[in-house]
Amino acid sequence: MKRIRHVSAALLLIVAGAAGVSAEVRLPLPSVAKEFPTAGMRLDSPVHITADTLSYDEETGVAVADGNVELVLGNRMMRADRIRYDSGTGEADLSGKVRYKDAEEEFAFDRITINLESETGVLYNGTILIRSKNYLIASRKIEKTGKSTFLIEKGMLTTCPCDPEPDWKFEMRRSRVTLDEYAYGKDITFRIRGVPVLWLPWGAFPVKLTRQSGLLLPNFSSNRSRGYTLQVPYYHVINRWSDATLTLDAMSRRGYRPEAEYRFVLNPESEGTLRATYFRDRVEQRNRGRYYGKNVFRSGDFTANAKLEMATDPRYYLDLIDSDALRSQRHARSEGFASLSGENTEHAVSVVWNKDLQETPGPDNTVQRLPEYTMTLLPGGIPFGGFDLSGELSATRFHRRDGSEEVRARGFGEISRAVPLYRSVTVVPYLFADVLGTRFERFPGDTSDAGRFVPGGGVTLSADARRDFTERALVHTAGASVGYRYVPRVRQDDLPVTDRWSRLANQSQFLFTFSQRLLSLTDTAAPKEILSFNIEWAYDLEGSDPSGTPYVDPLAPYVRSLRDQIDTGAGRSSHRDYAASDVYARMGLTPLQRWRLQAEALFDPVETSFTVGAISGEYKRDDGHRFLAEYRVSRSLAEDVRGLFAWRLLRWLGVHTQANYSVKNGYLSDGSAGLSVFPRSECWNVGLTVERKTQPDDTSVKLSFGLRGIGSIGN
Incomplete structure (x- = not known):
């Protein structure tokens, strides 16, 4: 109703302005029009008004637009057969198929009379559709009795505006509405497909504009x-x-x-x-x-x-x-973090608290960080030689469950220089150093000091290429790199194993990577990836030498770290004197719109077996039309098959099912199956779902009934 008042006021302002131009006079405006809020409705926007006749009587102060009246203000449009406005009394009369429409709302009435001074009026025989909420309100007569009060006769409300008859609706013989308060109705009937299923002699509904x-x-x-x-x-x-x-x-x-x-x-x-x-x-x-x-x-x-x-x-x-x-x-983790960023540095303070959830006694790896300070030097140039410098400084206080403490300071710095060789071919040599000092308690009361210094360096040679296929709107990019990193063997057995930086493994390692992408370009959307492929392999001249901790070595390449994590999870020793690492590969393919194929593998060339493998395919039009199949294996840990299917088999029937099956253990980990019935449209549905879990063993049944815009009930 408030929107109707605003639209009417804006409409009359436009009519007044147009009449004033043709007659070279200005119409006196009512007070409500003078206070009309322009937010969201700019009166200096392009305005178009057409009518068979447009007149203004200066003596009576009456403006009339007659015959096929149409006004367009931005994205708002109003049509009527006739509009009459009396500037003396503030009375406005819009008659003959009055229509209003914008991006969010629209209404249609046979006639609207309104007084802009008293803000009262009557809307005869019409409907109001609020698209953002999917609300449809229809009434034979809506009387505006005050600034925010209304009287509705023979009204109807639904969030299912289907033609010609809504699937469900509330009918009220008479109701009084106060905006931002309540609507009180009499003789209320709830109908489904025209059939009355509930009747109330009286009811109250909130009409709140705020929470x-x-x-x-x-x-x-x-x-x-x-x-x-x-x-x-x-x-x-x-x-x-x-x-x-x-x-x-x-x-x-x-x-x-x-x-x-x-x-x-x-x-x-x-x-x-x-x-x-x-x-x-x-x-x-x-x-x-x-x-x-x-x-x-x-x-x-x-x-x-x-x-x-x-x-x-x-x-x-x-x-x-x-x-x-x-x-x-295994642990419930709580943490807090605060940082302040500058042009080339970032300062951060954090705390970490781990709550042990293991019910069986075991090694205490639940270490609290109370607190930790880190200063990060972002890569940036130094005044001479074209070199870049980056680094990190940190100080941490560790606390264990048995009461032992550790205070540690660590610094890491790296200097590098990018040297272009030819077009997109670049070589980057670098040197780094990691320094760590710690004071710790082997047990409460026994304090010791220890530290280490680990220098190192390496070089990375990379090349990138690109080719545009303009006639097909495609772009193909490819990149390859060869890197070498050297980390000497240093004595660090006396350091406590607290986190991933506690001990670093020695390396004399080459790393090979190759990647490529095929992109589809359009003028109106972001580039779409059709194909992606990445591969990574490492070779250590001295053989792989693990750091001897359960944590991932921060200086190790990803392909090594992934294998170490899988070995730790499977309970296998990570000490493998293999010069060659596993080969890691990942691929994504979108051959057609809505189709997506993905594959990932970690292959052990020594044992000629897959350490990790996964492949999946998915078709998705929307959440109601989708299917997916996935197979994943992790050697000695798990082998699983996952499937998902959701489809509208008929206009009124949708099915959905999903399952996770453990091939290694030979049982269904979890699964669900259900169906949804849409008797006539999307506006309301009845659903039944059965869910099954084996860890823990449990089965549940869910029955739901949903109305669009109202919600769903049942569980």
Whole structure:
């Protein structure tokens, strides 16, 4: 209704302006027109008005546009058979198939009469469509009784504006509406495909233009660990930049669990969420809780991020959380980070806290960093010789669960120079040094000092090529590089194994890489990748010598690090005196629109077997028309097949299914199958889904009923 007032005022301003030009006079404007907000509707935009006749009587102050009246203001358009405006009384009369349309809304009425001074009027026999919300409102008569109050007779509301009859709608014989408050209706009937299914003698509906506190739709679920659960959420508005949700989970097995969630948005790049729950578990006969959340804050060169994840006991995730990622993790990690960036440097302070979730005794690799400072020198030129300098300085205090402490300082610096040889052929020699000093406790009270100095260097030769196929709008790029890195063997056995920089393995290693891409270019869109291919292989003249830690060597090439991680995960010794590394390759292919093929492999040339292999193919038109098949193997760890299929078999029937099968273990890890029935259109549907998991063993059934624009219920 507020939009109708604004459009009418703008329309009359346009008519007044056009009449004033032809008659060389200006119409007196009503006060509401003088206060008309121009945001979003620029009156100096191009305006086009056409009519069979256009007249203005200076004595009576009446302007009339008659016959096929059409006004266009930017992307807004209005049509009517006749428009009459009395500048003396502020009365306006729009009659004969009044139509208005813009990018978000449109309305159509037989007639509109409105007084711009009193802001009252009547809209006769028409509809209002709000495209952004998919709302359709129809009424025989809408009377504007005040600035924000309306009286609607024989009205209808739906979010399913289907022709000729909506699949579902609410009909009200009479209702009073106050914007930003409530609509009170009498004789309310809910119809599905014209059939009445619910009748209420009276009802109240919120008509809020801003966020409002109140109860949200409850949720019902069933789980073997928690039993039957009724979840009742309450939403609370705190201020314009923050809100909260208070939720009560009534679990038949474990009791009542309250949870509070607080959300805030400080600027377009800064937001955060904090959640907390604490309750008495009837099964465990103890208090249990979880505290978690995250935030991102950016303001100019300053950044502050944080992540909180902490539970009162290791089994909390297994008993009370559905996320497989949280249920399988070994540590709950919380961290905070703040940094200040300059032109060539960045200063950062961080803290890391790991909560051990392993229930069986074992090596304590849960090390806390309280705190850590890092200064990074970004690559930049130095005043002589064309050299570039980069580096990093850090200081960290480590704390272990047994109470032992370690304070460590580390510095890394690299100097390099790029030397062009021929066109896109470049050679980059470099030298680096890594220095580390530490004071640590072998056990509480026994303090020792240790350190190391690791120099090194190398050279990288790279070449790039490009060819344009203008007639086919294609671009082919290719790149190859050969690098050599030398890291001498140094004594570092006395250093505690705290993180990946604790010990560095010696190298005398060549690294070979090759990559290529085929891109499709268009004038109106970003380049589209048709083909990509990457390959990497390393050869160490002295044989691979691992660093002797469970961490990835930061100076090792990716192809070596990937193999070491797989060996560690499989429980195999990473000490392999192989000069040649595995061969890593990755490929992506988009042969046709909506099709995508991908493959990845890590091949061991010595044992002539795949360490890692994966291949997948996907077709996706949209979320309702999609299928995917994937095979993945990781030697001695896993061998899995994954499939997904979703399709609208008929106009009224859609199916969806997905499954993960473990070939190595010979069982279905998880899977689901379901169908959705759309009786007449996309506006409402009924769905049934069955989900099955084996880790842990659980089966759930979900029945849902959805109305577009209203939501869905059932679980």
